[in-house]
Amino acid sequence: MPRIAIAWFRRDLRVQDHPALTAAVEEADVVVPVFVLDDRLLALHDGAPNRRWFMRESLVALRDELAARGAALRILRGDSRSVVPALVRETHADAVYVTRDVSGTGRHRDHAVAERLARDGVELHAKRGQYVHEPDELVTGDGAPYRVFTPYARAWLARPRRSPLAAPSRIPGPAEARPDDVPDLGPPTADPALMPDPGEPAARERLHTWVDGGLATYHETRNRLDRQGTSRLSQDLRFGLLSATEVVHAADRPGPGPEAFIRELAWRDFYAQVLWHQLDATTSPFRPAARAMRWRDDREALEAWRDGRTGYPVVDAAMRQLHATGFVPNRARMIVASFLAKDLLIDPRLGEAEFMRHLTDGDPASNDGGWQWSAGTGTDPQPFVRVFNPVLQGTRFDPDGDYVRRWVPELRAIEGAAVHEPWTLQEDVHRATGYPGRIVDHAAARERALAAFAEAGLDRREDDRGRRD
Numbered sequence: 368m369p370r371i372a373i374a375w376f377r378r379d380l381r382v383q384d385h386p387a388l389t390a391a392v393e394e395a396d397v398v399v400p401v402f403v404l405d406d407r408l409l410a411l412h413d414g415a416p417n418r419r420w421f422m423r424e425s426l427v428a429l430r431d432e433l434a435a436r437g438a439a440l441r442i443l444r445g446d447s448r449s450v451v452p453a454l455v456r457e458t459h460a461d462a463v464y465v466t467r468d469v470s471g472t473g474r475h476r477d478h479a480v481a482e483r484l485a486r487d488g489v490e491l492h493a494k495r496g497q498y499v500h501e502p503d504e505l506v507t508g509d510g511a512p513y514r515v516f517t518p519y520a521r522a523w524l525a526r527p528r529r530s531p532l533a534a535p536s537r538i539p540g541p542a543e544a545r546p547d548d549v550p551d552l553g554p555p556t557a558d559p560a561l562m563p564d565p566g567e568p569a570a571r572e573r574l575h576t577w578v579d580g581g582l583a584t585y586h587e588t589r590n591r592l593d594r595q596g597t598s599r600l601s602q603d604l605r606f607g608l609l610s611a612t613e614v615v616h617a618a619d620r621p622g623p624g625p626e627a628f629i630r631e632l633a634w635r636d637f638y639a640q641v642l643w644h645q646l647d648a649t650t651s652p653f654r655p656a657a658r659a660m661r662w663r664d665d666r667e668a669l670e671a672w673r674d675g676r677t678g679y680p681v682v683d684a685a686m687r688q689l690h691a692t693g694f695v696p697n698r699a700r701m702i703v704a705s706f707l708a709k710d711l712l713i714d715p716r717l718g719e720a721e722f723m724r725h726l727t728d729g730d731p732a733s734n735d736g737g738w739q740w741s742a743g744t745g746t747d748p749q750p751f752v753r754v755f756n757p758v759l760q761g762t763r764f765d766p767d768g769d770y771v772r773r774w775v776p777e778l779r780a781i782e783g784a785a786v787h788e789p790w791t792l793q794e795d796v797h798r799a800t801g802y803p804g805r806i807v808d809h810a811a812a813r814e815r816a817l818a819a820f821a822e823a824g825l826d827r828r829e830d831d832r833g834r835r836d
């Protein structure tokens with residue numbers, strides 16, 4: 368009897384450097400690749416149309432990559448906990464191979480599937496592949512997970528990395544098998560012309576263009592809003608069109624640019640291990656004192672923030688860019704997150720949810736980590752409450768105002784950095800732009816935030832007492 372293996376794809380829509388796929392090909396005579404469209408997961412975050420579209424198109428590319436190597440991708444619809452065991456029975460498979468998932472939903476699902484398969488004597492082989500170092504690989508001297516990034520990054524950098532695997536040249540599928548159609552999952556809400564091309568080949572081209580181009584000066588350009596100073600690989604890592612190992616391997620060159628870039632990939636692993644060790648990280652603030660925070664219930668302000676009508680141009684530009692493209696640069700993510708949590712004193716979890724609805728790279732671990740860092744409620748707290756000044760952030764990282772003018776058309780006629788402070792224009796000129804006035808005064812809002820954070824005990828580092836690192 369030939370050994371039959373199922374290669375179950377999830378957040379790893381690639382054939383290169385895919386340890387689970389490679390193991391399936393090496394250990395079985397026939398490989399049945401499958402992807403499950405799970406309606407429960409597809410409905411999360413209001414359906415996240417940008418991610419859905421990007422995923423669907425990337426699945427089409429994966430189907431082609433697999434077909435070129437002899438295997439036919441099966442697309443199943445339903446609850447993975449029942450459809451995967453059913454496929455195992457239908458194909459008489461001996462084993463199922465997956466890339467290990469760290470999110471709460473993914474882990475519960477895998478646990479349930481593994482239990483059902485075990486009843487039929489079939490093993491679920493969960494392989495590494497989503498991170499450079501797995502979330503449970505790095506622990507402090509006394510075996511605890513890291514809570515602070517700097518020592519984590521030190522250990523992360525010191526740990527030897529594996530080399531990327533080549534794509535299997537042949538993936539022996541069942542004879543006569545035809546790939547399934549990939550159903551249309553609906554259009555994105557962002558403009559597809561402003562989104563990165565989906566699929567593994569496009570992602571790899573982006574990687575090569577990046578390492579041969581912008582990478583060398585990344586340390587200088589990464590915070591600029593008015594030019595593309597970063598790799599734009601986050602959606603590729605989110606959907607596993609590229610493995611993080613391949614990206615680090617390609618970027619591992621001498622110089623401050625590559626060094627800074629690789630360190631950012633350590634942040635990705637860091638937040639994954641925070642989520643791994645504390646499953647409720649995405650629903651409750653990491654720092655105990657943050658639970659005492661009294662957020663304001665202000666629907667109008669929340670809507671103004673969401674729709675890019677706060678009257679602060681750099682904040683509004685970023686939120687409009689989010690909706691138009693499904694992407695926001697890291698610096699702008701920090702600015703809008705700080706504005707919501709500090710200037711508006713609105714629960715950052717509402718902003719986090721808005722990001723998850725629209726980001727093509729939306730990822731529970733990195734998004735939650737980024738929000739909690741910006742809101743001052745997460746790991747690695749600052750020794751003081753940092754309230755970003757939106758005007759200073761704008762003039763520093765968008766010095767000529769080009770970013771604002773691109774996303775806030777009402778302000779296009781205003782030249783230079785003056786665009787960051789439209790309220791300093793003559794009143795009739797400001798009114799003629801049609802651009803809204805400020806919904807809060809930053810200086811007053813800052814004082815209000817400092818008082819609220821102090822009241823909750825979030826202005827001190829006392830929460831960290833007793834933590835080793």
Ligand SMILES: Cc1cc2nc3c(=O)[nH]c(=O)nc-3n(C[C@H](O)[C@H](O)[C@H](O)COP(=O)(O)OP(=O)(O)OC[C@H]3O[C@@H](n4cnc5c(N)ncnc54)[C@H](O)[C@@H]3O)c2cc1C
Pocket residue numbers: 589597598599600601602604605628631632634635636638695696697698700701704722726728729730731733734735736737738741
């Ligand atoms: C409030 C907030 C929310 C965020 N939400 C997400 C999210 O949902 N998904 C997501 O992938 N990133 C998130 N980030 C991190 C970061 O903003 C994006 O990864 C980055 O902007 C993507 O652009 P890039 O690929 O050009 O990044 P580069 O600067 O080129 O970085 C390379 C890669 O490193 C990783 N990376 C970079 N910075 C971070 C970081 N701070 N935390 C974790 N990983 C990082 C990403 O995988 C990124 O693709 C968030 C940050 C903040 C402040």
